Amino acid sequence: MTRLATTLAILSVAALALAACDKPKDRTPNTAVAPAVVATLPALPEWSKAMIGKEKADLFPGGLKPCKGNTDNVEQKFADGVKVVGWGWDPATKEPVPRVILVDVTGLVAGAGETGIARPDVNRVVPEIKSPNTGWAALTSRTTGPVEAYGVIDGGRALCTLGNLAF
Secondary structure, eight states: OOHHHHHHHHHHHHHHHHHTSOOOOOOOOOGGGOOOEESSOOOOOGGGTTTTTSBHHHHOOSOOOOOEEEEEEEEEEETTEEEEEEEEEETTTTEEOSEEEEEOTTSBEEEEEEEEEOOHHHHHHOTTOOOSOOEEEEEESOSSOOEEEEEEETTTTEEEEEEEEOO
């Protein structure tokens, strides 16, 4: 392989890897295709109810651990909140992140959700991700954002960043 071909191959792999990362981007909702408002926000996962309204820093005092993921968009609007979706992967366990929390701008836990949703697009683009079920959906009573999404990893003792979303 020539030096130019090797360089191009490396740059192509790097570009694909970066394409899967959550980069700052305009996440202003497209009002032309905004999801319809549905009556009432479903119940949050039982495991998260004691966390809502508490400081993220108090619940998870350690530093953030690495993971891969993204916070994609608001999938559904409710009269009293929204459902936010994305994907997450824990490279330490080589598994999808097991749970997700949403944190508001004041640092309070404002929502939570579960993972295991089919996202075959992710493992097609990021070869190290072997599971097609990296998707997550989280609920929050916030009707406007921004929120930060975090994967709850390490047996519920640590967090990793999955991105942010303004809505």
